[in-house]
Amino acid sequence: MRRVPWIVLGLLAVGLGLGLAGLLAPYADLLPGCAFKRATGIACATCGLTRSVLALGQGHWGEALHWYPALALLAAGAPLAALWDLRRAWRGDPYPALPASRALRFGAWLLLAGIWALQVARGI
Amino acid sequence: MRVPFEASLRALVRPTGAFAEPPPSLGRALARMLALWTPLALAHAALTVREGLQAYGQLRRMGPPGWMSRLLGADPETLWELFRDLPAAPAFGRIAPWLLVGVPIALLGTWIHHAVWDHAGLWLLGGLKGRRGFKTTLVAEAEALRIAALGTLAGLLGFLPGLGAALAFPLVLLEGYLWLFRGFALAARHGCAPWRGVAATVVHAVLLGTCALGLAGLMLVLLRVGP
Incomplete structure (x- = not known):
């Protein structure tokens, strides 16, 4: 049984969204900025994400990496994810369940905290 | 006398027992969500x-x-x-047909978005059980969003002069x-403690929402108190 490559479809939709976001880049200065940072003076976990999205939409990879390294790295890895998803769908395999490993979950939390700490340390 | 949306209101007041029935199929849950939410969201978007x-x-x-002027400095x-110098706005009649297309797509997008991030949040909190995968989350989200559509109905009151x-x-x-x-x-659908489910939505909000929700909130405040 063939399966739907949902990740590929999702990536296509995200790619379309990024393209549209790139068109809005000239108006980015009109955005009021991060409310969390305005209130606390510290970058939030997603500070820099909007600017990174806008930069990706314009194809400025270096700029996107500067504003939100995690997003740029994810975007760079997207073709690999798409290939894996196409192969999975072609072979008719279901999506594997997320691993139940506590260590992996803890690692994911650390990664998220690390991304946030990086943004705070760099003063984004 | 039968109160409109009685079951949904009861679910909102007593959420812990609201999903005790066996889960519907994904198609049925999605159809029921869209049937209630789409007209309300269309009215909200039009207003x-x-x-x-x-x-x-x-x-x-x-x-x-x-x-x-003071806010923007x-x-x-x-x-x-x-x-x-800004161009004149298009007439409402020109935008309205696009709402008929855009609103249902936005609702489906919201449903999938919530499912993806809540599922990730639930995984991070150890709330996922072995055999219940993403489909279970999709069903749970559709069921919850159908009831939460009452919030869109309540939001319509905000348009009263x-x-x-x-x-x-x-x-x-x-x-x-x-x-x-x-x-x-x-x-309820993943068979974990309610706090894990609720915390998953909080993780979702913190991960993605800190900036976006703050921005959306600020924009909403600007619209609400606008001239």
């Missing part, structure tokens, strides 16, 4: 667009109110000049509760 166009027209004609004259500003804060509180409410559906 928002209509008010937005009116506010835009007023800005072009009369210039920005004093608080906006811009010279009022320069700001007014900027607004005067004179009530918008008064209801802004209660409606924000309601939105906050409805956000957490999805967690009860997640917990």
